[in-house]
Amino acid sequence: MNWLQEQTRRHFFRNCGVGIGKIALASLLAQSSEALAEEPSPFTPKPTHFPAKAKRVIYLFMAGAPSQLELFDYKPKLAEMEGKPIPPSVIDGQRYAFIQPDAAVLGPRFKFARHGQCGAELSEMLPGLSKVVDDIAIVRSVYTDHFNHSPAQLFCNTGNGVPGRPSMGSWLSYGLGNEADDLPSFVVLKSGGSLSGGAAMWNAGFLPSVHQGVPFRGLGDPILHVSNPPGYDQRAQRDSLDLIRHLNGKQLEEIGDPEIRTRMEAYEMAFRMQSRAPELMDYSQESQETLDLYGADPKDPKSEFATNCLMARRLAERGVRFVQVYHAGWDHHSNVEGGIRSQAKQTDQACAALVEDLRRRGMLDDTLIVWGGEFGRTPMVEASAALGRSKGRDHHPQAFSMWMAGGGIKPGLSFGKTDELGFNVVENKVHVHDVQATILKCLGIDHSKLTFRHRGLNFKLTGVEEHHPIEELLV
Structure with missing residues (x-):
């Protein structure tokens, strides 16, 4: 009172x-x-902005930046000028990681020839790809905003050179959902060593964390700690999960934190995957002819990339939306000839086999394959002409090559052109964001409309600048 x-x-x-x-x-x-x-699962398939050509993506990311001049972009002028200093006017005002101002020109280290009905010119280091060249589209005019590995790898994978942004696979999981209910929508496969961009390349960033990439292993259990420990059977696990789900549901009602739903979905996905994982890893289902096609031996770590490509096809068959296959080891600052020879031997057969295998199975029309690194390589060596040639190439963001195949892409096409030294793009420039917009369009997504509200802004994969899908590549 x-x-x-x-x-x-x-x-x-x-x-x-x-x-x-x-x-x-x-x-x-x-x-x-x-x-x-009461809201549906975040993996529930969602409608597209327009009819999609592709249902899923397999992205073969060659970390370290393959030299386009040894693989896709033949420049006889470099052979003529080998050992001579690059004209100062060409490199005036340019920034490089290691190169010297008087660096000498380095000619192509391998022979090139035309292949297929399309007549595309490829290096002798790509005998596998030359057999399927009529199924792919080669883009020789890609450029990027970054010239160091970590930010450039992040830029290709997340649309931004700074860690913390959602990866492309996360955007697709968020925007499209998943076709599989017993496997993640976004799976990551790795080989060849460490990655400069690290786990930030498959992180969900500010999107709900349920959409982040799930790394699979090529040998043993595909995911660590998914199998039950001895003495703990499936019934006991189901009872435990039901109790945990009930408690999490109560907390969700009280707090309303969407990350609680992420945790609930993660538990249920892990439970479903336990029954799927043994079947997924059972390569005895594959014929010996298929294993030989890829050059895969699931028990041999030396064929890890080939096995990962085969696994990518198996995941695609089972409805996984986005499979990111990383292969490191393409950073050739010295001995570019030996480095390319080694990496091509590890990867070329399996990359070509993936195209061939999907085509045989009637899956190539609705599966988009993308191949590329984070930037290209310079036409000159790192060391100065006076010091002799290191026979390695520096980072080159101004021009590099990629190829795409499958859902929504015109086969047998060569697109874009660089100057006679392979230094600058002179025809049909393609920004990394344009590549990303093209991938989204193949999946039926308008890149400008796939957004997420964060800190008062509508973020998107392709940034704030104006970029467009490469319409000339699309069927």
């Missing part, structure tokens, strides 16, 4: 207003929690 006598009119309305506000807020939170509890 004394407390009421001490309240002024102003104090009464202030406290009453806060009290009414609390009641209203509690009501809204309750409604929000109920909505969260």
Whole structure:
């Protein structure tokens, strides 16, 4: 009673207003929690902006930056100028990681020849790809904004050179959902060593973490700690998960944190994967002819990339939306000839086999394959002409090559052109964001409309600048 006598009119309305506000807020939170509890799974397939040509993507990312001049972009002029300093006018004002101002020109280290009905010119280091060249589209005019590995790898994978942005696979999982209910929508396969961009390349960033990439292993259990420990059977696990789901559901109703739903979905996905994983890893289902086609031996770590390509096809068959296959080891600052020879031996057969295998199975028309690194390589060596040639190439963001095949892509096409030294793009420039917009369009997504509200801004994979799908590549 004394407390009421001490309240002024102003104090009464202030406290009453806060009290009414609390009641209203509690009501809204309750409604929000109920909505969260009832909303469909984040992996439920979602409609596209327009009819999609591709249902899924397999991205073969060659980390370290393959030399386009040894693989896809033949420049006889470099052979003529080998050992001579690059003209100062060519490199004036340019920034490089290691190169010297008087660096000498280095000619192509391998022979090139035309292949297929399309007549595309390829290096002798790509005998496998030359057999399927009529199924792929080669883009020789890609450029990027970054000239160091980590930011450039992040830029290709997330659309930004700074860690913390959602990866392309996460965007697709968020925007399209998943076709499989017992496998993740976004799977990561790795070989060849460490990656400069690290796990940030398959992170979900500010998207719900349920959409981040799930790394699989090529040998043993595909995912660590998915198998039950001895003495713990499936019934006991199901009972435990039901109890945990009930408790998490109660917390979701009270708090409304969407990350609780992510945790619930993760538990259920892991449970479903336990029954799928043994079948997924059972390569005895594959014919010896198929294993030989890829050059894969699932028990041999030396064929890890080939096995990963075969695994990518198996994941695609089972409805996984985005499979990211990373292969490191393409960073050739010295001995580019030996480095390319080694990496091509490890990867060329399996890359070509993936195209061939998908085509045989009738899956190439709705599966998009993308191949490429984070940037290209310079036409000159790193060391100065006076010091002799290192026979290695520096980082080169101004021009590099990629290829694409399958869902939505014109086969047998060569697109874009660089100058006679392979230094600058002179025809049909293609920015990395244009490549990303093209991938999204093949999947039926308008890249400008796939957005997520974060910190008051609508973020998207392709950034704020104006970029467009490469319409000339699309069927």
